[in-house]
Amino acid sequence: MIRYLSRRLIGVIGVLIAIAAVTFTIFYVLPSDPAAAACGKSCSVERLAAIRAHMGLDQPIWQQFWDFLSGIFTGRTMGSGQYTLHCGFPCLGYSYENSEAVWGLLMDRLPVSASLASGAAVLWLLFGLSAGVTAALRKDTLLDRVLMVGAVGAASLPVYFTSMMLIYGLIRVAGLLPYPQYVALGTDPLHWASNLLLPWLALAILYAAMYARQSRSSMIETMAEPFIRTARAKGLPRRTVVVKHGMRAGMTPILTLFGMDLGGLLAGAVITESLFGLPGIGRLFYGALSTGDQPVVLGVTLLAATFIVVANLAVDLLYAVVDPRVRLR
Template sequence: MFRFITRRTLGAVVTLLIIAACTFFLFFAVPADPARLACGKVCPPELLEQARHNLGLDQPLFVQFLTWVGGIFLGRDYEGLGYCSAPCLGFSFVNKAPVLDTILDRMPLTISLTLGAAVVFLFFGVATGIVAALKQGKALDKIASVSSLIGASLQIYFIGTLALYFLVYKNHILRQPGYVPFTENPLNWAAGLMLPWVVLAIIFTANYTRMTRSTMVEQLTEDYVRTARAKGMANRSVVMRFALRGTLITIVTILGVDLGTLIGGAIITEQTFGLQGIGQLSIRAVWSSDLPMLMATVLVAAGAIVVFNIIVDVLYAVIDPRVRLS
């Protein structure tokens, strides 16, 4: 296990370095003069040259990349802006502050939004999929299939707008979405994110229902399931100990990708409900051409997906004893 995790971690580092290189050359090297973006629209020539020197743009392109990557691990001194301690992802062109500080300030909201929604859509999606598989061809199966198809066809901005109007503004059933740190008030934390959780869950529950149902139907026809039933094992034990365990492989695989993507920024959800998370941060970075912030959010999203993929690989061996990590 330790050797496997070590290899996967080294592979993840190489992957992130490749992503960092692609990100740097796409976002930092393509614009004609990033120094002008950092200096502002009205920038005298002497200040423009100073900004170019401070950013290291007077160095060869490959040297600029090595300096940027080195700053992530060792920190970097930005003349005129200050010292950025490792891991340093640069200084924002907009607020002139370390990019990492801004990201860490927004990260708790994004994590709360992601994990809360994941609990909801996993519970309802897996439970509904199991019921649909056990009642294959019957009314409950058909209702679950039709509902999941409708749910998967809907868009977050459509459901979110309707939910805001009917549940918040008109009937006042739920409070206005917002973020309160969990450590300050757990009840207000949950109340402020309840509506985004529900809207996200509607979309993702549909996908997990269909996925769980189809995989469970296949698992129920496997030889080891039929053998367990032939030995007189109760149906509930057969489903929970054997069929569901085989189904979890598929669920965990998709869940790892979904969690990594949401941690990287649930852009549409945050935009719909006015939440200031990583997704909103990336949008504002695009609008303001804040290249260091944009590069950092891309790396955070990529890093989240890579980390969750490693976790998924380790969970394979925990869920299914037939899987060996070598």
């Protein structure tokens, strides 16, 4: 177990360094000029040169990448003299648009994105897995067809369309819920949940539909396995066969899918946060794209990659718990 975990951690570090190299190349080496974006439209040649020196863009490419990479682990100092800026650990860059370190911007907005992702994940797992497992156990019945037709219909609805319909139906017409305004969980848990219910539903409808279809096919395949027939032949109760043996083995593909989806959402749901006005990482990312704030775009990209890679590592470790057939060597 320790050897397996060590190998996986080394692999995770290698993947993150490779992602950092690729994203750094895209944002800093290709034709786009971060200094020009930070300086603005009415920028003199002298001012542009000063900003390039402050950002270290006058250094060789390898030196720029090394400064960026080492800054993630140790922090870095940018500029000199009265214009010196210290970017503390972990330094993902400095946003000149917001006059703040990128890491600070991300951490200020992470609770919003984490609240959105976690609440939506609970809903889509609850509804998606319930529908998928029920359809698998009632294969080729009317209930199976109704559930799968509903899942296909829900999966075909874009998030922005679902969000607008929820806002119009539940807020403007019915007046059942307030328009979402983020409230910290520690401040008021009830208002935290009520204000995030609509964004949760908007995300959960799409993901629940995909999880229902995936869990149905996975359960149908698992319930036809020889070990399931053996469990039935031993006279085990149907509930034990389905829950303890069938669902444990059939949920392995769902774990893989869940790790990637949750990791990606933790780094921000751009459309959902923008439509509902939630000050999360996704909305920050959209604003950075609009203004050309490349350090923020790079920081969000690296944060999303980190979440996805770490989530996949956690999923790999959970395989042995969920499915007894999996052994870590």
